[in-house]
Amino acid sequence: MITVLLVIHLLIAIAMVTxxxxxRSEGGALGIGGGGGGGGFMTGRQAGNVLTKSTGILAAAFFTTSLVLAIIASHDRGDTTTILDDPSIPGATAPATPTEGSEPAAAPNAEPAPPAEPSAPVSQ
Incomplete structure (x- = not known):
């Protein structure tokens, strides 16, 4: 099923790019359909509407197949553990709570201690 869905997904992507x-390009003449003057492959307002609607439909289909493929891939994996559940990884467990009688650690945002007096002799 994944293979069939993946082939459909790729065909939708190729059709959407095409x-x-x-x-028709707005100004830079980048599209194959003719950004310049003269007759092009697809001309007229109605052809533009058909291309725009078709692109929107293909974009929605591409989005849908992407979501379905992602959901199928997550279900097929079968492994629901995370790296936080693995006890062999250091630091993966919750930090220990301080026991009574121990000194609390300094807060990371605490103000630094004032500088110590210089130990070199000062001229007077």
């Missing part, structure tokens, strides 16, 4: 290249 339709996008056939559309």
């Amino acid at each position: 339709l996008i290249l056939l559309q």
